Amino acid sequence: MKINVNSTDYTLDVPDNTTLLDALRVHLNLTGSKYGCGEGACGACKVLIDGHAVPSCITLVASVQNKAILTIEGLEKDGKLHPMQQAFLDADAFQCAYCSSGMIMAAIALKARNPKPSRQEIVEAMQGNICRCCVYPRIINAITHG
Amino acid sequence: MDNPNITAHTVTRRNFFKLLGGGVAIILTWSDLFATGEIADDKSIAAWIHIQENGKITVFTGKVEVGQNIRTSLAQVVAEELSVPVNDIEMIMGDTMLTPYDRGTYGSLTTPTMGPQLRKAAASLKDALADMAAAEWKTDKQSVKVKDGKVTGAGQTLSYGELTKGKKITIPLNDKVTLTPAEQWTVAGTAVPKINGKNFVSGKHKYVSDMAVPGMVYGKILRAPSYGASLVTANVDKAKASPGVTVVQEKNFIGVTAPDPQTAANAIARIDAQWTPSPQPSKANIFAYLKDNARQNDSGKSAKEAAEKAFAASTIQVKQNFEVQYIAHVPLEPRAAIAIWENGELTVWTGTQRPFGVQEELASAFSIPKEKIRVIMPDTGSAYGGKHSGEAAVEAAKLAKAVGKPVKLVWTREEEFKWAYLRPGGLVEVAASANKDGSITSWEFHNYNSGNAGIDTPYEAANTHIQFHPSNTPLKQGSYRGLAATANIFAIESVMDDLARKLKRDPLEFRLSNLKDERLKNVLQSAATKFGWKKEKKAGHGYGIACGFVKNSYIATCVEVMHDKATEELKVIRITAAYDCGAIVNPLHLESQTLGAILQGLGGALFEEIDFMDGKILNASLSSYRVPRFTDIPPLDIVLINRKDLPSAGAGETPIVAIAPAIRNAILDATGIKLYTLPLIPQGLKTNS
Numbered sequence: 001m002k003i004n005v006n007s008t009d010y011t012l013d014v015p016d017n018t019t020l021l022d023a024l025r026v027h028l029n030l031t032g033s034k035y036g037c038g039e040g041a042c043g044a045c046k047v048l049i050d051g052h053a054v055p056s057c058i059t060l061v062a063s064v065q066n067k068a069i070l071t072i073e074g075l076e077k078d079g080k081l082h083p084m085q086q087a088f089l090d091a092d093a094f095q096c097a098y099c100s101s102g103m104i105m106a107a108i109a110l111k112a113r114n115p116k117p118s119r120q121e122i123v124e125a126m127q128g129n130i131c132r133c134c135v136y137p138r139i140i141n142a143i144t145h146g
Numbered sequence: 147m148d149n150p151n152i153t154a155h156t157v158t159r160r161n162f163f164k165l166l167g168g169g170v171a172i173i174l175t176w177s178d179l180f181a182t183g184e185i186a187d188d189k190s191i192a193a194w195i196h197i198q199e200n201g202k203i204t205v206f207t208g209k210v211e212v213g214q215n216i217r218t219s220l221a222q223v224v225a226e227e228l229s230v231p232v233n234d235i236e237m238i239m240g241d242t243m244l245t246p247y248d249r250g251t252y253g254s255l256t257t258p259t260m261g262p263q264l265r266k267a268a269a270s271l272k273d274a275l276a277d278m279a280a281a282e283w284k285t286d287k288q289s290v291k292v293k294d295g296k297v298t299g300a301g302q303t304l305s306y307g308e309l310t311k312g313k314k315i316t317i318p319l320n321d322k323v324t325l326t327p328a329e330q331w332t333v334a335g336t337a338v339p340k341i342n343g344k345n346f347v348s349g350k351h352k353y354v355s356d357m358a359v360p361g362m363v364y365g366k367i368l369r370a371p372s373y374g375a376s377l378v379t380a381n382v383d384k385a386k387a388s389p390g391v392t393v394v395q396e397k398n399f400i401g402v403t404a405p406d407p408q409t410a411a412n413a414i415a416r417i418d419a420q421w422t423p424s425p426q427p428s429k430a431n432i433f434a435y436l437k438d439n440a441r442q443n444d445s446g447k448s449a450k451e452a453a454e455k456a457f458a459a460s461t462i463q464v465k466q467n468f469e470v471q472y473i474a475h476v477p478l479e480p481r482a483a484i485a486i487w488e489n490g491e492l493t494v495w496t497g498t499q500r501p502f503g504v505q506e507e508l509a510s511a512f513s514i515p516k517e518k519i520r521v522i523m524p525d526t527g528s529a530y531g532g533k534h535s536g537e538a539a540v541e542a543a544k545l546a547k548a549v550g551k552p553v554k555l556v557w558t559r560e561e562e563f564k565w566a567y568l569r570p571g572g573l574v575e576v577a578a579s580a581n582k583d584g585s586i587t588s589w590e591f592h593n594y595n596s597g598n599a600g601i602d603t604p605y606e607a608a609n610t611h612i613q614f615h616p617s618n619t620p621l622k623q624g625s626y627r628g629l630a631a632t633a634n635i636f637a638i639e640s641v642m643d644d645l646a647r648k649l650k651r652d653p654l655e656f657r658l659s660n661l662k663d664e665r666l667k668n669v670l671q672s673a674a675t676k677f678g679w680k681k682e683k684k685a686g687h688g689y690g691i692a693c694g695f696v697k698n699s700y701i702a703t704c705v706e707v708m709h710d711k712a713t714e715e716l717k718v719i720r721i722t723a724a725y726d727c728g729a730i731v732n733p734l735h736l737e738s739q740t741l742g743a744i745l746q747g748l749g750g751a752l753f754e755e756i757d758f759m760d761g762k763i764l765n766a767s768l769s770s771y772r773v774p775r776f777t778d779i780p781p782l783d784i785v786l787i788n789r790k791d792l793p794s795a796g797a798g799e800t801p802i803v804a805i806a807p808a809i810r811n812a813i814l815d816a817t818g819i820k821l822y823t824l825p826l827i828p829q830g831l832k833t834n835s
Contacts, residue, residue, distance in 0.1 A: 015408050015409055017408060034479070036559065038558055089347050094343075095742055096525075097347070133213050134743075
C-alpha cells in the first residue's frame with residue numbers, strides 16, 4: 001500500500017482494516033494527529049485530504065492511496081510556523097492542547113474556502129471539533145486572526 | 147534508565163548532586179509546606195530548586211501539568227523571587243525518580259501551597275547567593291546585589307552559575323526571608339504564554355499516547371459486558387492463532403499484545419467469552435437506590451428538630467428534592483500507559499494526576515517495593531479530576547511482565563466512559579424557610595452520595611441542619627472539578643431563587659441582604675454590574691444569577707436565556723462572571739481556566755448525563771454523550787478581580803459551580819418553570835416542564 005503524506009511517498013504493510021490515523025501514528029510515527037473518539041465525532045484526528053479536513057480515525061488508509069494527505073507535521077515551512085499555528089500560539093488558544101492539531105487542520109480548511117469567516121461561519125464549520133477544556137472563545141479568536 | 151548507577155529510584159539528599167550535577171540547591175520539605183512538625187527526612191521533601199554550575203535553574207516538583215498551566219505559573223513565581231527571566235527556569239514535574247513525593251495535583255492545591263513555598267524557596271536561594279558572594283569576596287552582605295541573574299559586589303560581577311561552580315551545597319528554607327509583594331511583581335502576575343506552546347501547535351509534544359519505545363508491542367484488554375459480570379469461560383484459540391499475537395490470561399484478566407493496535411483489537415474481538423451478569427440498578431431508579439443505600443446519620447438531632455420547628459413556624463417555605471445525574475470527565479486524551487520491566491524494576495509512563503499514587507498502586511499490584519517502580523508523567527491531555535487512578539498503568543505493566551516486552555496500552559473512548567470513574571450522581575433534599583422580612587429562619591440540607599464539597603450555605607440562617615450521607619454507588623465514581631460543589635451549590639442557589647420569588651424580592655438583592663462574606667458580595671455585585679442586571683429584558687428572555695465559593699476563591703455568574711414559546715427552543719444568550727481568587731499569578735491562564743470551567747459547566751448544566759441500565763453504560767461514545775461544542779458557546783464576559791493584598795488561591799474548580807444554577811434561575815425568570823434536575827434540559831425544555 002502506498003500513501004503520500006506531507007509530500008512524501010510511503011509504502012505500508014498493514015492489516016486491511018487499518019485506519020489512516022493508526023497508519024500515521026503507529027506506522028509512520030507522525031503522532032501530531034490525535035485519537036479522541038474513534039468515530040469521527042471529536043475532530044482531534046483531523047488531517048487534510050486533497051485540502052478537505054477529514055477525521056482520519058474513520059478513514060481507512062486503503063481508501064486514500066492516491067490522495068495528498070497533509071498533517072500538522074507538514075505545516076511548518078523552513079522552521080516557520082504556518083500562520084494558523086502562529087495564530088493559535090498568539091491567542092493561547094489551548095489548555096491541555098490535545099485538540100490543537102485537529103483544530104488547526106480544520107481551521108486551515110475553513111480559511112481556504114472562506115478567507116474571512118464570520119463568527120457564525122466559524123462555529124458552524126468547527127462544530128465537529130471538541131475542545132474539552134472548553135477554551136472555545138480563544139480558538140474562535142485564533143481562527144479569526146489566523 | 148537515565149543513570150544505571152542509581153538503583154533506588156528516588157533522588158535523595160545523599161545522591162542529589164551525584165545524580166543531578168553540582169551546584170547549589172534549596173530543599174523544601176513538606177513540614178515547610180504544612181507545618182506538620184515532621185522531621186525533614188528525604189521522604190518529607192516537597193520540592194527543590196537547583197542552580198547548576200552551568201547556570202541552569204531547575205525546579206523539581208511532583209506536581210503535574212494537565213492543561214491548567216502550572217508549569218508556567220510555578221516557573222513565574224520562582225523566576226520572580228530569583229530575579230531571572232522565566233525562560234531560564236526548567237520545571238521537572240511528576241517523575242517519581244526525579245521529583246520529591248507529592249500526593250497529587252488536585253483540589254486546587256498547587257497555587258495556594260506549592261506556589262508560595264516555591265516563592266519562599268527561591269527567595270531563600272537568592273538570599274543564600276548573597277551570603278556566598280559576601281563570604282567569597284570578603285565583603286559585607288549588604289553591599290552585594292543579586293538581580294537579573296547576576297551577583298554584583300566588591301567590584302565584581304558573577305552569574306549565578308559562576309558563583310555556584312564547584313559547590314555542592316544544600317540550603318535550608320529561610321522562614322524569615324522577605325518575599326516580593328504582589329504589588330511589585332514583574333514576572334509573576336503577568337500574562338506569560340504557555341511554556342513550550344510551540345511544541346503543542348506543531349504536534350511535536352509527546353503525550354503518553356504518542357510515545358514509543360524500542361521493542362514495544364501494543365496491548366488490549368478483554369472487557370466485561372457490564373459492571374459486576376463474572377467470566378465463566380473464554381476460548382482464546384482464535385486470538386492466539388493471529389500472527390504476532392500473545393494472549394495473557396490470569397484468572398479473570400485476559401489481555402493480548404500484538405505488533406500494532408489494530409491487530410490487538412482484532413485478536414480481542416476473536417475471543418469467545420461467556421459472562422454471568424449480576425443485578426445492577428439502572429438510571430430509572432438511581433435516586434431511590436442512593437437514598438435507600440445511604441448510611442444513616444443520627445448526629446445533630448437537636449439541630450434537626452430546631453430547623454424543623456422553625457420551618458413549621460414560618461410563612462415562606464421551600465421544600466424540594468434535587469436530582470443530579472452522573473457525568474463523565476471525558477479528557478480528550480484517554481488513559482494511556484507504556485510499561486517496561488528491566489531486572490525486576492518497572493518504569494511506567496502514564497497520564498495521571500497522582501504519579502506517586504500510581505507508583506503505590508503498581509507496588510501493591512505486583513507486590514514489589516515502590517523504590518523499584520518509576521512513574522513518569524509527561525504533560526497530559528487533560529484530566530479535570532478524572533485521572534487520579536492508574537488503571538492503564540497496571541494493565542500495561544501486567545501485560546509487559548507476562549510477555550517480557552515493553553507494552554503500550556491506550557484506552558478507547560468507550561473504555562474511558564465505561565471503566566474510568568464518573569462525577570457522582572446525587573440526591574439533595576432541602577427544606578428552607580424565611581420570615582416576611584427576608585431573613586432565613588431554617589435551612590435543612592441533605593446530600594445523598596455526591597459529597598461534602600460546597601455543602602455549607604454561605605447565607606445567614608437562624609437554624610441550620612446540613613448533612614452529607616455517603617451511599618453505595620453502582621457506578622465507579624470519584625473526583626471531579628469542584629466535586630460535589632456542582633450539586634450542592636446548584637441546590638443552594640436554586641432554593642435561594644425560589645425563596646426570593648416567594649418573598650417577591652429581587653434575587654440579587656435578596657442574596658446580598660443575607661450574606662456577610664464581603665468577597666462573595668463583591669463578586670455578586672461586580673458580575674451584576676457588568677451584566678446589566680437591572681437592564682430591561684426582551685419578551686421571552688430571562689436573567690439568572692448565582693454565586694459560590696470553594697477553597698478560598700469566589701465566583702458569581704449571571705446568565706441571560708431566551709425561550710421561544712413556538713419552537714420550545716431554549717437558548718443561553720450570554721454569560722457574565724466575576725471571579726476573585728486572590729492575587730492573580732497569570733491573568734491570561736486564569737482567564738482560560740475561568741472561561742474553560744464555566745463553559746465545561748454548561749454541559750453538566752444543560753445536557754451531560756450518563757445513561758445506564760443493568761450495569762451497562764448506554765451512551766459510552768462522543769456521538770451519544772453530548773459535551774459542549776462551538777455552537778453551544780454564548781458570548782462570555784469575565785471580570786477577574788485581582789486582590790493583590792490576598793494570597794493566590796487555586797482556580798481550576800470554583801468557576802464551574804455557579805453556571806448551572808444561574809442558567810436554572812434564568813429559565814425560571816423567562817418561563818416561570820422551576821427545574822430541579824441536572825442536567826436541566828437534556829431533551830429541550832418541554833419534556834422537563
